[in-house]
Amino acid sequence: MIQTIIVAIILAAAAVFVVRGIMRTVKGKGGCGCGCDNCPMKGDKGRLCNDSFPQINVDD
Amino acid sequence: MLLSELQTGERGVVVRVAGHGAFRKRIIEMGFIKGVTVEAILNAPLNDPIKYRIMNFEVSLRRSDAEKVEIVSEKEAELEIVSHDDYRGIDADEQSAAQHIAAERGKTINVALVGNPNCGKTSIFNIAAHAHERVGNYSGVTVDEKVGTFEHNGYTFNLIDLPGTYSLSAYSPEELYVRKHIIEKNPDIILNVVDGSNLERNLYLTTQLIDMDITMVMALNMFDELKRSGDKLDIEQLSTLLGMPIVPTTGRNGDGIDKLFDTIIDVYEERDVKTRHIHVNHGRELERSIKRLRTELYEHGFSDSLSTRFLAIKLLENDKQLEQYTTERDPDGSVFKMRDQIADEFFRSSHHSIDDTEHVQKEHGGDHRAHQDIESAITDAKYAFIRGALAECYEKNEKSTLHAHTDRIDAIVTHRWLGYPVFLIFMFITFFCTFAIGQYPMDWIDALFGWLGELVNSNMTEGPLRSLLADGIIAGVGSVIVFLPNILILYLFISFMEDSGYMARAAFIMDKLMHKMGLHGKSFIPMIMGFGCNVPAIMATRTIEDRKSRLLTMLVIPMMSCSARIPVYVILVSAFFSKYAALVLTGLYLLGMIMAVLMAKLFSRFVVKGDSLPFVMELPPYRMPTAKAVLRHTWEKGKEYLKKMGTIILAASIIVWALSYFPTNADKKMQAENSYMAKIGKTIEPVMAPCGFDWQQSVSLLSGVFAKEVVASTMTVVYATSSEEAEELEDFEAEENGSRISQLIQQNMSPLSAASMLLFILLYMPCLSTIVAIKNESGKWKWALFTMAYTIGLAWVVSTVFFQLVSLIL
Numbered sequence: 001m002i003q004t005i006i007v008a009i010i011l012a013a014a015a016v017f018v019v020r021g022i023m024r025t026v027k028g029k030g031g032c033g034c035g036c037d038n039c040p041m042k043g044d045k046g047r048l049c050n051d052s053f054p055q056i057n058v059d060d
Numbered sequence: 061m062l063l064s065e066l067q068t069g070e071r072g073v074v075v076r077v078a079g080h081g082a083f084r085k086r087i088i089e090m091g092f093i094k095g096v097t098v099e100a101i102l103n104a105p106l107n108d109p110i111k112y113r114i115m116n117f118e119v120s121l122r123r124s125d126a127e128k129v130e131i132v133s134e135k136e137a138e139l140e141i142v143s144h145d146d147y148r149g150i151d152a153d154e155q156s157a158a159q160h161i162a163a164e165r166g167k168t169i170n171v172a173l174v175g176n177p178n179c180g181k182t183s184i185f186n187i188a189a190h191a192h193e194r195v196g197n198y199s200g201v202t203v204d205e206k207v208g209t210f211e212h213n214g215y216t217f218n219l220i221d222l223p224g225t226y227s228l229s230a231y232s233p234e235e236l237y238v239r240k241h242i243i244e245k246n247p248d249i250i251l252n253v254v255d256g257s258n259l260e261r262n263l264y265l266t267t268q269l270i271d272m273d274i275t276m277v278m279a280l281n282m283f284d285e286l287k288r289s290g291d292k293l294d295i296e297q298l299s300t301l302l303g304m305p306i307v308p309t310t311g312r313n314g315d316g317i318d319k320l321f322d323t324i325i326d327v328y329e330e331r332d333v334k335t336r337h338i339h340v341n342h343g344r345e346l347e348r349s350i351k352r353l354r355t356e357l358y359e360h361g362f363s364d365s366l367s368t369r370f371l372a373i374k375l376l377e378n379d380k381q382l383e384q385y386t387t388e389r390d391p392d393g394s395v396f397k398m399r400d401q402i403a404d405e406f407f408r409s410s411h412h413s414i415d416d417t418e419h420v421q422k423e424h425g426g427d428h429r430a431h432q433d434i435e436s437a438i439t440d441a442k443y444a445f446i447r448g449a450l451a452e453c454y455e456k457n458e459k460s461t462l463h464a465h466t467d468r469i470d471a472i473v474t475h476r477w478l479g480y481p482v483f484l485i486f487m488f489i490t491f492f493c494t495f496a497i498g499q500y501p502m503d504w505i506d507a508l509f510g511w512l513g514e515l516v517n518s519n520m521t522e523g524p525l526r527s528l529l530a531d532g533i534i535a536g537v538g539s540v541i542v543f544l545p546n547i548l549i550l551y552l553f554i555s556f557m558e559d560s561g562y563m564a565r566a567a568f569i570m571d572k573l574m575h576k577m578g579l580h581g582k583s584f585i586p587m588i589m590g591f592g593c594n595v596p597a598i599m600a601t602r603t604i605e606d607r608k609s610r611l612l613t614m615l616v617i618p619m620m621s622c623s624a625r626i627p628v629y630v631i632l633v634s635a636f637f638s639k640y641a642a643l644v645l646t647g648l649y650l651l652g653m654i655m656a657v658l659m660a661k662l663f664s665r666f667v668v669k670g671d672s673l674p675f676v677m678e679l680p681p682y683r684m685p686t687a688k689a690v691l692r693h694t695w696e697k698g699k700e701y702l703k704k705m706g707t708i709i710l711a712a713s714i715i716v717w718a719l720s721y722f723p724t725n726a727d728k729k730m731q732a733e734n735s736y737m738a739k740i741g742k743t744i745e746p747v748m749a750p751c752g753f754d755w756q757q758s759v760s761l762l763s764g765v766f767a768k769e770v771v772a773s774t775m776t777v778v779y780a781t782s783s784e785e786a787e788e789l790e791d792f793e794a795e796e797n798g799s800r801i802s803q804l805i806q807q808n809m810s811p812l813s814a815a816s817m818l819l820f821i822l823l824y825m826p827c828l829s830t831i832v833a834i835k836n837e838s839g840k841w842k843w844a845l846f847t848m849a850y851t852i853g854l855a856w857v858v859s860t861v862f863f864q865l866v867s868l869i870l
Contacts, residue, residue: 003525007718010528014714018766021708025828 061133063092064110064126066100072131073097073162078246079128091115092129094166095159128246132162168216169328172245174238174269175253176262177224178680180281182206183311184253185221188321212321215328220247226261228268230381234602242272243366249324250276256286256293256308257681259454260446266302267340267442273367275335276304277324283308283316285681290457297453303338312686339369342441345409349376349402349434356398360390375399377435406434466561466681473562474679479569486562487649490553492642495630498546502630505545509538510800524724528717531780536713539776539801540769541705543627548698550626554591555693559685563588568679577657578664583613587656590620591649592697594826598833611668612660614834615843618826618851619656621649623697624768628821631772635802636811644818652822655854667846704769712770713777716763720781732781741778751820751856752813752863761820767827772801779804812870816863824855 066072074096077087091114092098101118102111109120137158173181185191189208206221222241223234230236242250252269254262269276278299280286286293286308299306305323309316326332341347353372362368366385374382376399386395473482513534520526557563567584574583583604590597597617604610621629629645637644716737725731732738740762741755748758756778764771805814825831825848835844 003521003523007524007528010714011718014711014718017707017711018715021711022766022828025832 061131061136062127063098063112063121063129063131064103064123066098066103066112066131066133068100068103070133070135071097071099071158072133072136073158075130075132075162075165076248077129083125083128087121087125087129090119091117095162097158098131130165132158132165134158137161167214168218169249169324170218170220170245170247171249171251171324172220172222172241172247173251173253174222174242174265175224175281176226176255176258176265177234178678179224179253179255179258179262180311181224181253182221184251184279184281184309184317184320185219187311187314187317188212188217189219212318213325215325217321217324219251220245225265227265228272229377230379236381242269242274248275248328250274251279251320251324252276252304253279253281256280256282257289259293259450260443263446263449264439264442267445268370270302270338270340271367271370271373273337273369275327277320277327278302278304278306279316279320280306280308281311284310284312289460291460292455292457294453298449299334301338301449301452303334303336305332305334312689340442340445342373342438343444345406346434346437346441349406352402353395353399356395360395362386362389373438376403377438403434406437463681469682470565470679473565474568479565483566483569484646484650486557488642488646490550490557491645491649493553494546494550494626495633495641495645498543498549498630499634501545502542505542506538506800509534509542512538524721527721527781528714531721532713532717532777533710535780536716536773536777537705537709539631539773540627540709541702542801543630543772544698544701546626546630547623547701548694550623551592551694551697552690555690556685559683559689559693561680561682564679573657574660577661579609579612579616579657579660583609583660586613587617587620587653590617590622592623594618594620594622594830595833598830598837601837608664608668611838611843612663614837615663615668615847615850616656616659618830618847619652619659619823621652621822622768622826623701624827625821627769627772628764628775629818631775631801631805632814632818635805635809636814648818648822651819655823655858659850659854704767708767709769709773712763712766713773716770716774716777717781720778728781732778735781737778750864751859752810752816752867753820754808754813756808757813757817761817761824764821765825765828767829768821771821776801776804779808812863812866815866816859819862820855820859822855823851823858825851 061072063072063074074092074094076094077084077092079087096114099113100110101113108123110123110126111118111120112126113119134157137160140161141157173185175181185206185208189210191206191208208219208221210217210219220241222238225232225234225238228235228239228242230239241247250269252266254266266276266278280293280295295306295308305327307316307320307323309320311317323332327335339347342350350369350372353375354368357368357371362371371382371386375386375395383396387393390396472478475482513530516526516530516534520529557566563585566588570584583601586597586600586604589600594617597620598614601610601613601617604613629648630641633641633644719737719740720732720735722736723731723734725734737759738755741759744758744762745753745755748761753761756775759778760771760774763774809817831844831848834847835841838844
């Protein structure tokens with residue numbers, strides 16, 4: 001029984017981590033998954049990068 | 061806060077005055093200097109000008125001018141002192157609080173690193189800010205700004221590393237980006253990094269920065285190379301001629317960096333005697349034209365945010381972005397009328413002199429500028445200024461053999477025919493070492509995780525927790541972590557090739573092929589970066605000016621094998637093709653590149669149409685990479701890999717285990733066959749069967765959508781929980797059959813199916829992060845979804861054709 005409870009807690013934590021990771025990635029907040037401190041996709045850095053560096057306007 | 065935000069009746073202390081040239085001088089002369097108290101007498105919303113009291117007299121400033129003055133208000137100081145322990149002991153009610161905070165803030169210096177690509181900006185940044193940003197001996201490594209903060213001699217430095225740029229024109233994204241940063245962010249000091257071994261070309265950017273009338277310090281980097289070459293440079297003289305202090309530095313070992321930041325402090329505190337504003341002389345006629353246009357710009361109030369001299373020069377050069385900026389402030393177009401008139405007169409006067417100059421040319425063989433437009437004339441004048449300055453202080457050693465070795469190596473590695481086999485040999489050696497040397501530590505780590513699994517199994521009672529630990533976490537994470545040595549060895553080789561300058565040559569020899577296939581030669585750099593991780597590679601496409609090439613490169617980067625795919629390759633290769641491991645791995649990487657180029661050709665014909673621009677790329681001299689830099693880059697990658705193990709791989713292994721374990725059944729075989737994972741796998745199995753995949757392979761590939769390493773951990777967990785033979789492996793000892801994981805795979809998969817799976821993994825959809833990166837960079841979900849669809853379709857077709865054809869033959 002104790003084993004089942006511990007497994008349930010670990011599973012829930014893993015599920016939350018994965019779902020949160022996917023949500024953050026899709027929103028462009030979570031980094032690329034490479035785990036590096038200066039991930040260009042991460043948080044403010046990603047936004048800064050995307051706002052200020054010229055990007056493609058595919059409709060041009 | 062800004063002076064313009066100070067409300068009527070409020071007082072504040074001046075921290076710094078931004079801006080440049082005459083505008084800054086005027087403000088300072090009015091008394092707005094560091095540490096002086098200023099009071100807003102009348103600041104009504106939307107009212108212009110604002111009235112202030114400073115040094116017991118009243119002045120009025122335009123709101124736009126007041127925005128250039130940073131202050132600390134007494135109200136702000138009061139709040140800050142209450143909330144910060146550092147300020148304990150200072151009386152919050154007194155004006156001294158604001159004085160104190162203003163003095164503290166005044167000791168923060170914002171410095172922007174500006175220089176040509178590959179001149180060593182990031183090396184200086186890393187040493188100064190104790191950072192570990194990626195550096196490489198080729199241009200385009202930095203594609204966005206990196207900010208580092210550090211203390212030096214009581215001052216706080218905010219150091220901003222900007223992308224390398226050859227000029228401040230508006231031709232390429234990095235040029236625009238750097239210019240925009242300087243104009244909008246107004247750094248206190250521009251640290252102009254100059255490659256000492258290539259002065260003439262590097263100083264061109266310096267002359268444009270001088271035009272901008274900003275406070276500068278020059279780092280004469282790679283000074284060791286300059287000394288070794290035997291060239292003689294009178295730094296004092298050059299410093300006087302350019303009107304800025306010059307500090308010799310060597311970014312590779314940190315020589316001169318301390319002195320550099322001491323000099324920046326002196327310049328910031330206006331103690332440096334060498335700092336003065338000079339004008340780059342463009343010749344009598346051009347200077348007259350610039351002066352006329354400047355006067356017109358002054359009359360239209362252009363003097364506050366941008367140097368009118370710089371703006372006038374750029375308008376004469378037909379700079380589209382600054383034309384747009386001017387239009388907003390000059391709706392009646394009188395500035396443009398003046399500009400066009402000046403350009404017309406300049407053109408006519410040039411033509412007028414044709415007869416004379418042709419005569420001169422015939423007589424003396426000298427050059428003439430009769431047919432040159434005003435833009436070329438400005439460029440020529442700048443180079444003439446540089447050559448004139450260098451003639452006075454620089455003596456080139458014509459017998460220098462410094463770069464002779466570069467020419468000798470280039471004769472082979474960039475040879476028309478030899479270049480390609482040399483590239484292939486480098487790749488083969490890389491993969492041979494990755495596999496052969498990596499095998500030993502890989503076996504040790506594998507044995508360690510095997511022992512851990514046994515420990516759990518023998519010491520815990522049977523139940524879900526034991527299974528989660530042994531079959532889920534230890535098997536899943538262990539199956540990926542064993543490849544850490546391979547990843548480190550691969551990065552060691554890639555770092556060496558990048559830092560030595562070979563990668564730039566690889567791009568050079570690939571240019572012709574790339575161009576034929578509709579890609580830009582510059583596309584090769586992001587594609588090579590894709591070997592590490594596809595996400596920064598997608599972002600690195602920002603350095604490609606041409607829209608079509610940029611989008612094409614983005615679409616084909618997922619074909620480049622990222623390091624996350626290595627664990628899956630090595631598992632399958634060591635299980636079935638260990639004798640030919642290096643060949644198979646080289647073949648896979650090459651196949652990825654070939655497919656990328658073929659896809660680019662196809663897309664440029666049918667999907668993304670447009671003209672591509674010519675390829676211009678610098679070939680840096682070969683440099684022996686320092687062990688520190690190579691090992692640091694390798695370790696950074698290893699650290700990232702380990703971090704991933706503790707996060708995404710761990711979480712994915714737990715979820716995959718749960719899906720494979722539940723619903724429980726007394727019979728292990730039955731449990732695996734009826735698990736949720738099996739249900740998912742069997743649902744997609746019919747679609748994947750033509751490729752030769754069973755349900756376990758199918759779900760493993762599905763899980764790779766989140767991160768490619770998860771394919772390896774899923775395969776191990778699924779086979780470990782579903783295979784009857786898996787239990788026998790508990791007594792496994794590493795021997796000639798390969799690792800524990802390899803043996804598990806051998807028992808459940810045929811070599812043909814494994815080969816088909818290798819092809820599928822190489823080509824099928826990139827991870828979720830890469831998809832999002834494509835969406836962000838292209839600005840449309842359309843291209844991200846297109847990439848998903850075409851990669852999955854391509855992988856399925858190639859694997860199916862391969863599997864079915866080879867099945868027929870065998």
